[in-house]
Amino acid sequence: MDISVRDIGPGDLPVVTRVITESWGGTTLMVLGGGKEVDVVELPGFIAEAEGEVAGILTYVEEGGEVEVASLNAVLPGRGAGRALLDAVRAVAAGRGMTRLWLVTTNDNTHALRFYQRYGFDLVALHRNAMDRVRAVKPDIPAESDGIPIRHELELELRL
Numbered sequence: 001m002d003i004s005v006r007d008i009g010p011g012d013l014p015v016v017t018r019v020i021t022e023s024w025g026g027t028t029l030m031v032l033g034g035g036k037e038v039d040v041v042e043l044p045g046f047i048a049e050a051e052g053e054v055a056g057i058l059t060y061v062e063e064g065g066e067v068e069v070a071s072l073n074a075v076l077p078g079r080g081a082g083r084a085l086l087d088a089v090r091a092v093a094a095g096r097g098m099t100r101l102w103l104v105t106t107n108d109n110t111h112a113l114r115f116y117q118r119y120g121f122d123l124v125a126l127h128r129n130a131m132d133r134v135r136a137v138k139p140d141i142p143a144e145s146d147g148i149p150i151r152h153e154l155e156l157e158l159r160l
Contacts, residue, residue, distance in 0.1 A: 002050065002051075003048050003049070003050050003055055003079065003080045003081050003084045004048070004049050004050075005046050005047070005048050005049075005084050005085060005087075005088045006046065006047055006049070007044070007045075007046060007047075008044065008045045008046060008047055008057070008059070012047060013041060015047075015054055015057075016040075016041050016045075016047075016057055016059075017041050019054065019057050019073050019075060020040055020041060020057070020059075020071060020073065023071075023073045024071070025140060026140075027039050027040055027041045028040070028138070029070060029071060037137055037138070038061070038070065040059045040070050040071050041059075043059040043060060043061060043070055044059065044060060044062075045057060045058050045059035045060060045070075045071075045089075046058050046085050046088045046089065048081035048082075048084050048085050050076060050079060050081065053075075053076065054075050055074070055075055055076040055079060055081035056072070056073055056074045056075055056076070056081030056082055056084075056085050057071070057072075057073045057075070057085075058071065058072045058073075058085035058086070058088070058089055059071045060089050060092075062096075062098075065097075065098055065099070065100075066093075066098055066099070066100040066101070066102060067089060067092065067093040067098055067100070067101050067102070068101075068102050068103060068104075069086075069089060069101070069102070069103035072085060072086070072103075072112075082115060083119065086119055089101065090158065090160065093160055094160045098160060099159060099160050100157055100158070100159060100160065101157065101158040101160060102124075102155060102156065102157040102158070103116070103121070103155075103156055103157075104127075104153045104154065104155050104156075105153070105154055105156070106131065106145075106150050106151075106152065106153060106154070107148065107149075107150065107151060107152040107153075107154060108144070108145040108146060108148035108149070108150045109145075110148075113154065113156075116156050117156070119158070120158055121156040121157060121158045122156060122157055122158070122159075123154060123155070123156050124155050124156065124157050125154070125155035126152055126153075126154055126155075127152060127153040127154075127155065128151075128152050129151055129152065130151075130152055130153040131150050131151050131152065131153065132151075134153075
């Protein structure tokens with residue numbers, strides 16, 4: 001299956017809003033290591049498409065000469081959309097002379113941790129009990145997922 005990737009455009013707002021809301025319960029997420037709440041539909045990003053269907057969406061933040069992946073949602077998992085989206089944001093970061101592409105995920109997100117490490121990301125920090133701070137801003141975040149307590153944030157980076 002061929003995956004094509006393009007920039008998110010103004011006409012994509014409804015589909016981006018739907019996908020992000022279905023995945024995260026809303027469009028506001030914490031970025032910059034949990035230090036700032038943003039509406040991710042206002043961020044730059046990419047849409048991956050397969051046979052005319054949305055296969056995935058990635059949004060990102062540029063700050064301090066680095067790029068943080070704010071959200072990555074594979075709508076059609078296992079078909080290469082996540083990899084294609086990371087390739088696109090990696091090319092943007094490298095093209096702008098940035099040296100670091102990074103992201104934060106939670107300790108329960110074992111599928112994502114496997115995916116990111118296979119892509120080449122390295123685990124560089126464990127932010128113990130960070131979810132207490134995040135829940136102070138977003139109390140609707142669940143306490144567990146798949147029977148795993150959601151307590152910590154894990155920071156991964158890809159050096160460019």
